[in-house]
Every structure is written in structure tokens, then in C-alpha cells.
Amino acid sequence: MAVLAQHSVVEGPAPKATGYWTGVWRRLRRDPVAIAAGLVILALILMAIFAPYLAPADPYRTSTLRRLRPVGTAGYPLGSDELGRDMLSRLIFGARLSLFMGITPVVLAFGIGSAIGVLAGYVGGWVNTAIMRTIDVFYAFPSVLLAVALSGALGAGFGNALVSLTVVFVPQIARVAEAVTTQVRSRDYVEAARASGAGGFTIVRVHVLGNVLGPIFVYSTSLISVSMILASGLSFLGLGTRPPEPEWGLMLNTLRTAIYVQPWLAALPGVMIFITSIAFNLLADGLRSAMDVKQ
Amino acid sequence: MSAALSPPEDRGGPAQPLLSVKGLLKHFPVKKGLLGGVSAKVRAVDGIDFEVLKGETLGVVGESGCGKSTTARLLLSLIDPTAGEIVFDGERVGSRALSLKAFRRQCQMVFQDSYSSLNPRLTIEASVAFAPQVHGLPRREAVARARDLLARVGLDPRRFAERYPHELSGGQRQRVNIARALALQPRLIILDEAVSALDKSIEAQVLNLLMDLKEEFGLTYIFISHDLNVVRFISDRVMVMYLGKVAEIGRSDDVFSRAQHPYTAALLSSMPSLDPDNRTEVAPLAGDPPNPIDPPPGCRFHTRCPLAEPVCSAKEPPLAVTDGSHRAACLAVQPGSGHSLAPPAAGSEMAA
Structure with a gap:
């Protein structure tokens, strides 16, 4: 080491290094659509958290006399549903279950699917073939059908709906994870790390994960809207949340008979689902372009 | 300096070849059909023998597809040979006397594509410090060594150590790759088209740096290139490969x-x-290699x-x-x- 010591280095103030995430944030900030979508999601989350303070009325209190009041009725700013419950309060409280049903399965599937996909992609060979062909079997089912079939088999209920949605998303995320990992594995820096004698686990931790989790994360974000819609669908079919819980999909179901009487009222839960899913999709799009390193 | 990563010593003396390759063979199976049956094989490297002497630069030339890069990857055991053995300073690689990990400490590689050979999410300091940490050097010492090496390859660590690869030019990135290859204090460095992607002026600078480093650290090079002028400039011996x-x-x-x-x-x-009077008029070779x-x-x-x-x-x-x-x-x-x-x-x- 004597030779190297000659070139001893004076420690000095390092210029401000621009980290990867700093750059992502800088590019994201310049994308008004993504920022707007992010603000909408933030508002929805705040709405869910502070629902008891925001809702003007008890979302469970029924009133046989004031059923299906139109939007704008005094005391019912967004009307009342088929049991006379305040629509605005139910929509606000509904954000809790709907967002939970949208986000939780995707978070679980992100963890499980990434692990499976990175393993298959990094190890390669017959391990990859075995894992990915099994995944393909699940992937071949239309996701609605798979979710309905699993929920039906497990029995109706909130927890079972979560499990079946997670199972629906694991193969999709695993496929993306496998594709990205296979790509990263063939890069020269992974070869260089192998040539330096590093073990597989270290290489995955230091060199692979940092480069694959970003794209997998972006893809998963775009699945949140799908998850919400599927969860709503399960509730609509009576396989998810049960009445009288406020949940947008379930509300859409119970109000469907009122669609000829009060079409605007019946559409309101659908509007909420639409706004939430489009916000998540636009945010995912913004993230995707902001995470593209090639400026 | 911790004992964990002291420079490896010379074992066989100056007369013993540093690297001796015997009957190295690599056939890639070509899969065809639904059941993945092997129907043919690509004879990428088909039984080659050569030696690399201590302290020399062996140039390897040939057309693309002649097996140059496959040979480089075989030498580092990045791919497994079909047959043949590699002897490093008298010990067979993978034997009890010289484990693969111990061999990899002494033999490093610089890749052609300077961008894809650096992890875009790591600072260049972290990239250079990675290998010494793998071999047990504490993080602080590894980073100090990385900064020393960056200074040695001409990149002021105060300006560059915490930068990311996309903020550097091609020549600067290739210097980082050279620093990374040096980080384990290897004895043999394989340069696989290491300067081919650089501008001519930058290429000359990097070549001069390589020659200085070789002298300073007592390195041995295997220099793979398709550029005959560069090979002639840098090599002591030349190996020509065909198919x-x-x-x-x-x-x-x-x-x-x-x-x-x-x-x-x-x-x-x-x-x-x-020389305008000495221009080639006819193509010396027709067609592609078989x-x-x-x-x-x-x-x-x-x-x-x-x-x-x-x-x-x-x-x-x-x-x-x-x-x-x-x-x-x-x-x-x-x-x-x-x-x-x-x-x-x-x-x-x-x-x-």
C-alpha cells in the first residue's frame, strides 16, 4: 500500500452531489400532472384519516322518511341513499375501506412478487423456468375471474378479499420483477461484481435491488387503481365488504336499483373510484418518466 | 493497512508464466424445439493454449466473433469452460491451493462499455470500494483506498468521489473502471476492448495511464482489441485468434x-x-468468417x-x-x- 500512500488525499468540502432520488424529485416537481395527481391522493388519504371530523353526519344512521333525496337537499349536501343515510358522510368514510382495499393487496404483492421475481431473474436457468411457468398459470386467468373464484372459494369477507387480491397481483408483479432483474443481471457491473468475488446475496443487495425496485414500484403503483376497482367489484358481488359498511364498490351495488330514480346519486361512488384510480395512474406515469435516468 | 488485503506475493519466480491456459474449450449449446433439446453447439473457443508471462502485455486480436471476449470471460470464470484448465502462477484455479475467490482477487477485468460497467445507483467511490469490502476490508479503509485510487487514475476525489456515473464523461468513467480493477491490488488485468469506445485523444490518455499503472504496480495485462495500431503500441506479445x-x-x-x-x-x-502512397486498394479478405x-x-x-x-x-x-x-x-x-x-x-x- 506504500505506493498508494504517496497519493494521499486532502479531505475537502465535497461539492453537493446530486443523488438519484434528488434527481427523480427534481424531475417530478416539473411535471404538473403528476403533482396534481399526488395532491389528489394526499387529499383522499387525509380525508380517510380525518373522516370522523369531516363527515357532517353519522354514515350509519338510517332514515326511512328521507330516502333517495337528490343531490343538494337541505341537510344532505350530496343526497341520501336507499336507506336514508347521508351520502357525503358515507363517501368520506368509504375512502377508508376503499383506499385500504386498493393499497394493501398491492403492498403485500409488491413484497412477495418482487422476492419471487428477483430470485427467478437472478438465479436463472431451470429455477427461473420452474418459477415463471408456475406464475404463468396464474397469469393466464383473467384477474377479475381469478379474484372472484378465489374469494368465492375462501368465502365472502374482508380478509379473504384481501388475500385473493394479493394472489391476483403477485404473478403480475413477479413477471415485471423477473424481466427487469434478467436485464440488470446481464449488465457489466454485475459481471464486475462477480469477478471481484462477491457472493450472490451481496450482489443482489448492493447491485441488483437498487436498480430493479424502482421500475417494480412504478408498475405496482399503477396496480393500485386496478386493485380498488377489483375490490369494489368483489364488494359489488357480495364477496368483499358487507353492508352496512361504507365502501364505494358496495355503495355502487346497493344504489344500482336507484339508477333510474336518482342517476346522479347512484353515480357518485363511481365518480370517487374513478378519481382515485386516475390519480394513482397519473402519478405512476409521472414517476415512470421521472425515474428515467437518461434525463 | 489491514492484513486482510495485503498484496499477493509472487510464488513461482519471474520465469514461471503468470497465467497458463491449456486446452481451453467453450461450446455454447444452441437450443431448438419445444423441449429444449440441444441440436447444435457454437464452438466459441475451441481448444486454445497460451501463456502470459509475468509483467508483459499480451495483445489479443481478431475479428468480432472469433472468441476474444469469451476467452476473457472464461479466464475470470464468469462462464464455466466446457473443458481445459487455467493455471495461475503455478496453481490450478479452483484447486485447494488457489480458490476461485483468491484467484479473482489477483485477476480483474476492465470492460468495454464504461457506462454499463458502473452501477448507476452507486457513487463512483462506492463502486471502487465495493470489491475490497467483499474481501473483508472495513468500510472506512475501503473508501480511503478508493479515494487514493481515484486520485491515482487522475480523478480528484474531492470533485468526483461522490458523483454518479451519469455525471461523468466516457473517458472519466473508464478511469473509474480502471480504479475499480486496481482496488483489489491484482496482478493480472484483462482489458476487454477497454479503450475501443473512447475518442482517439482520450484513448491515448487512457493508454498512457495504463502503461504508467503497469510500471507502478508491476501489473500484467491481457489487452483485447480489434484495433491493431493500439495493440502494436501497447503489447509485448500478440495472439491472433480466428474462429x-x-x-x-x-x-x-x-x-x-x-x-x-x-x-x-x-x-x-x-x-x-x-501514407497516401501506401493505400490499400483491394480488400485483403472477402466475405465473413464461417x-x-x-x-x-x-x-x-x-x-x-x-x-x-x-x-x-x-x-x-x-x-x-x-x-x-x-x-x-x-x-x-x-x-x-x-x-x-x-x-x-x-x-x-x-x-x-
């Missing part, structure tokens, strides 16, 4: 001034010259060789000594081979 085989190997001066193999001669005549899945019988070059005779497609030429340490795999220069141009057989010259 997975060694066509000719010898001291750089011998190969460049007295090429024995017609393939080498054709390569040399294709070198662009700066498919390595189904190489021609006998001498692999006979399909494109100006000296080809019937004997060339019947008999595979061995890599035989032609003069001194100069060896070529061509029947036309081997006494008693049956080729009409072969020198007369004279007993003692049958060194093959």
Missing part, C-alpha cells in the same frame, strides 16, 4: 513485421495507413485463404514453432506438412 482458435502468437515485433499466418498478413494489410456452429474441416481459414491447397481442408494445422518463440497454425510454414509452400523438412526443425 475460436489461435492462428498465431509471438513477440509483437515478429508478428507485425514477419507474419507467418496468411490470416495475420491479411489483418495487417487491412490496417489503415497514413459459422462457428459448423466450422470448416482442416484449417478453419482455408475457405478464405489465398494459399489454400487441398491439404488444408484435410489436415488441421497444429500451433507449431516457426522461429524462436513465434508460433503459427499454418501448414504453409510448417516443414513436412504436405503444403507446396512448406519449407523442406529438416529433422530438428520439427519442433511441433
